[in-house]
Amino acid sequence: MINYFSSDFKLGILGGGQLGKMLLYETRKLDIHTIVMDPSDEAPCKIAANTFLQGDLMNYDAVLDFGRKVDLLTFEIESVNVEALKQLEKEGVKVYPTPNTLEKINDKVIQKQFYLNNGISTAAFSAFNSNKELISAVTAGQVTLPFVWKSATGGYDGKGVMIVKSQEALENIPPGKCLAEKLIPFKNELAVIVARNPSGEMISYPVVEMEFHPVANQVEYVICPARIEESISHKARELAEKVSDAFKHVGLLAVEMFLTQDDELVVNEVAPRPHNSGHYSIEASYTNQFEQHLRAILDLPLGNTDSKVAGIMVNLSGEENYTGPPIYLNMEQILKMPGVTPHIYGKKETRPFRKMGHITIVNKDIEQARALAEKVKNSIKVISEN
Amino acid sequence: MINYFSSDFKLGILGGGQLGKMLLYETRKLDIHTIVMDPSDEAPCKIAANTFLQGDLMNYDAVLDFGRKVDLLTFEIESVNVEALKQLEKEGVKVYPTPNTLEKINDKVIQKQFYLNNGISTAAFSAFNSNKELISAVTAGQVTLPFVWKSATGGYDGKGVMIVKSQEALENIPPGKCLAEKLIPFKNELAVIVARNPSGEMISYPVVEMEFHPVANQVEYVICPARIEESISHKARELAEKVSDAFKHVGLLAVEMFLTQDDELVVNEVAPRPHNSGHYSIEASYTNQFEQHLRAILDLPLGNTDSKVAGIMVNLSGEENYTGPPIYLNMEQILKMPGVTPHIYGKKETRPFRKMGHITIVNKDIEQARALAEKVKNSIKVISEN
Numbered sequence: 178m179i180n181y182f183s184s185d186f187k188l189g190i191l192g193g194g195q196l197g198k199m200l201l202y203e204t205r206k207l208d209i210h211t212i213v214m215d216p217s218d219e220a221p222c223k224i225a226a227n228t229f230l231q232g233d234l235m236n237y238d239a240v241l242d243f244g245r246k247v248d249l250l251t252f253e254i255e256s257v258n259v260e261a262l263k264q265l266e267k268e269g270v271k272v273y274p275t276p277n278t279l280e281k282i283n284d285k286v287i288q289k290q291f292y293l294n295n296g297i298s299t300a301a302f303s304a305f306n307s308n309k310e311l312i313s314a315v316t317a318g319q320v321t322l323p324f325v326w327k328s329a330t331g332g333y334d335g336k337g338v339m340i341v342k343s344q345e346a347l348e349n350i351p352p353g354k355c356l357a358e359k360l361i362p363f364k365n366e367l368a369v370i371v372a373r374n375p376s377g378e379m380i381s382y383p384v385v386e387m388e389f390h391p392v393a394n395q396v397e398y399v400i401c402p403a404r405i406e407e408s409i410s411h412k413a414r415e416l417a418e419k420v421s422d423a424f425k426h427v428g429l430l431a432v433e434m435f436l437t438q439d440d441e442l443v444v445n446e447v448a449p450r451p452h453n454s455g456h457y458s459i460e461a462s463y464t465n466q467f468e469q470h471l472r473a474i475l476d477l478p479l480g481n482t483d484s485k486v487a488g489i490m491v492n493l494s495g496e497e498n499y500t501g502p503p504i505y506l507n508m509e510q511i512l513k514m515p516g517v518t519p520h521i522y523g524k525k526e527t528r529p530f531r532k533m534g535h536i537t538i539v540n541k542d543i544e545q546a547r548a549l550a551e552k553v554k555n556s557i558k559v560i561s562e563n
Numbered sequence: 564m565i566n567y568f569s570s571d572f573k574l575g576i577l578g579g580g581q582l583g584k585m586l587l588y589e590t591r592k593l594d595i596h597t598i599v600m601d602p603s604d605e606a607p608c609k610i611a612a613n614t615f616l617q618g619d620l621m622n623y624d625a626v627l628d629f630g631r632k633v634d635l636l637t638f639e640i641e642s643v644n645v646e647a648l649k650q651l652e653k654e655g656v657k658v659y660p661t662p663n664t665l666e667k668i669n670d671k672v673i674q675k676q677f678y679l680n681n682g683i684s685t686a687a688f689s690a691f692n693s694n695k696e697l698i699s700a701v702t703a704g705q706v707t708l709p710f711v712w713k714s715a716t717g718g719y720d721g722k723g724v725m726i727v728k729s730q731e732a733l734e735n736i737p738p739g740k741c742l743a744e745k746l747i748p749f750k751n752e753l754a755v756i757v758a759r760n761p762s763g764e765m766i767s768y769p770v771v772e773m774e775f776h777p778v779a780n781q782v783e784y785v786i787c788p789a790r791i792e793e794s795i796s797h798k799a800r801e802l803a804e805k806v807s808d809a810f811k812h813v814g815l816l817a818v819e820m821f822l823t824q825d826d827e828l829v830v831n832e833v834a835p836r837p838h839n840s841g842h843y844s845i846e847a848s849y850t851n852q853f854e855q856h857l858r859a860i861l862d863l864p865l866g867n868t869d870s871k872v873a874g875i876m877v878n879l880s881g882e883e884n885y886t887g888p889p890i891y892l893n894m895e896q897i898l899k900m901p902g903v904t905p906h907i908y909g910k911k912e913t914r915p916f917r918k919m920g921h922i923t924i925v926n927k928d929i930e931q932a933r934a935l936a937e938k939v940k941n942s943i944k945v946i947s948e949n
Contacts, residue, residue, distance in 0.1 A: 180890060180891075182891045182894060182907050183888070183889050183891070183907055183909055183910070183911070198591065201591075201611075202588050202591065202592075205584070205587075205588070205610075205611060205909075206588075206904075206905075206906055206907070207905065207906075207907050208907040208908070208909035224591075224610065224611055224612070224613060225587075225591060225610055225611040226610070227610060463901065463902045463925065468904075472898065477894075477895060477898050478895060478898045478899040480898070480901075481901040481902055485871040485872045485925070485927075486871045502569070503569050504566060505566070505568045505569070508568060508863075509863060509864060512858065512863050512864045512866070513864040515849065515866075515867040516849045516867055518592075518854075519592075519593065520592055521568050521569055521592070521593050521594040522594070523569055523591075523594035524569070525569070539849065539871070541871075
């Protein structure tokens with residue numbers, strides 16, 4: 178086995194946001210040497226990495242030069258230069274998740290096609306090279322309102338996704354390659370995180386249940402375990418593992434899915450990295466998702482994904498109408514509540530709906546956790562003086 | 564309430580070893596700005612602090628200059644210049660734990676006297692200004708073999724403590740102020756960590772049970788909860804809280820005690836900081852000891868000290884006969900075991916019995932955890948090629 182611990186092995190991480198920051202808790206815990214690159218000089222990963230470099234993640238040369246400095250390269254964000262990753266792979270640098278998988282996932286049209294090709298159930302869709310093509314398809318009656326528009330690329334935190342119900346909304350669709358997806362009336366939105374290592378060892382986390390903020394379309398509560406029938410949760414984990422295996426994925430894969438009115442599971446989309454829906458694991462799981470990501474990409478044995486206790490995660494997003502240096506209102510109140518852990522990402526400026534942190538509520542009783550989560554949500558606010 | 568989070572509030576930490584390193588996971592989690600000083604350029608805290616400064620912790624001017632840069636000063640090691648801390652307090656810098664308490668604790672004679680003055684049960688002792696005074700007391704029959712010799716100052720990890728059974732051992736006692744303590748035949752060695760904030764809010768952790776390595780006199784297993792009667796554990800927590808309250812302590816206080824053959828509890832000694840006996844709390848407790856230390860010194864509400872699961876901690880110490888860059892043997896084996904979390908402190912050199920890390924084993928069933936701990940202990944080794 179490679180000696181990763183207190184050794185000269187170098188792990189490169191593209192992206193220095195909150196996911197990278199939480200990943201660094203684990204590299205510190207195991208004393209794995211890290212080098213992080215991020216475009217921002219104020220990235221949350223600036224400290225706690227052994228070396229921090231400022232650089233453009235979409236720039237071919239910047240990513241190539243960075244990758245040549247490390248033994249193994251991973252990323253905490255999908256918007257990176259994939260061509261550079263491919264070149265690095267050719268040069269013998271291990272890149273996990275693989276550029277090949279990332280490329281498939283980064284284009285939602287290719288991602289959806291991949292599900293069809295691999296017999297993975299997903300919402301029916303048609304693909305278009307531009308908004309114009311889509312509009313004429315609607316006019317020609319090939320696509321009927323309402324439907325879900327998804328940009329082929331660049332979707333993140335609710336951006337690049339829109340439910341199109343009216344002719345007017347149709348005209349507001351941005352240009353570019355996209356797909357129109359059948360609007361699925363679902364009971365529940367679920368997610369399963371799967372870890373897989375290069376040796377093919379694979380393990381999934383319990384199913385989590387998600388509630389979205391109606392306006393910002395960001396996750397508001399993540400509840401683990403999902404309050405669904407055991408048989409459905411079993412099917413959901415099987416489906417997620419099927420997806421990870423189809424990609425021959427290495428690292429973490431967060432699989433978002435819908436539970437339809439008639440109890441069918443359809444895959445919505447995936448993220449090839451630690452995921453917002455797995456933050457609860459830091460406090461609730463035997464092996465948190467960030468340690469698990471390290472275990473997976475380093476081809477170490479995967480850890481136990483069971484939960485010690487029930488966990489609920491509340492996103493801490495910037496309040497509307499506030500932009501500037503953040504103030505975290507009522508922290509003292511929530512710190513009084515049992516089993517409540519705030520995570521402050523350390524962003525220098527709050528903006529409406531910007532993810533500034535998250536709060537985990539753990540409890541042996543999930544209903545108590547849910548009640549506390551509501552209190553937390555109603556107490557803490559991120560505002561600014563400016 | 565002071566705005567500690569993503570603000571310009573500066574927390575100073577004296578000492579950059581593993582305790583500081585684990586404390587920094589929590590300052591990062593809450594985005595509290597930290598400045599750390601340590602004599603070593605290779606201290607585990609060198610990264611993850613906002614600023615790291617190299618300096619002598621026993622040097623009056625170095626500590627004074629450092630303290631003047633921060634809003635609140637704490638320490639992760641007792642060997643710091645207390646006079647400088649007192650001066651900083653005069654100048655209005657908050658110093659927690661207080662220099663006054665630290666001074667009492669740093670001199671074991673004063674510490675023991677403090678217990679007597681405050682009606683806290685502790686082993687009978689006599690104090691001496693030198694080893695010569697002690698030896699003549701033995702000759703005069705005022706002190707009888709066997710007894711426990713403790714140096715008044717500088718005791719740490721089993722140094723400065725010795726069981727004196729023979730005339731020969733008596734002659735090997737180092738010079739300096741010391742005490743001779745009645746040797747107490749005990750069933751069990753226990754520890755309770757108490758957190759107390761400036762507002763006087765106080766809370767204790769469950770009682771842990773300790774097993775020591777016979778040669779190195781370092782803790783080998785820390786077991787939480789201690790496998791003792793509920794009534795005794797209740798008494799132990801009361802006693803520990805009495806000690807914290809007597810000191811009007813601010814921060815964490817680890818109270819080590821003996822359970823005598825006839826079920827009496829006597830205080831052995833205390834440490835005014837996060838403690839080896841509390842490491843299990845990172846994986847097992849609702850609020851780990853490092854977050855709790857921050858809550859206490861910042862006068863925030865204290866967190867829930869209950870455990871989610873049973874926890875056992877195994878120290879990872881350097882094997883005998885190895886000195887040099889560490890190699891962690893059989894990490895893969897222990898990572899296969901469920902609920903096993905290694906913590907590698909990141910020290911550049913292993914030495915016989917040097918604390919290089921620790922491993923936590925958590926499980927819903929304490930007996931299973933204990934069995935796994937044994938396996939862990941027998942698997943992992945810290946060696947070196949040199």
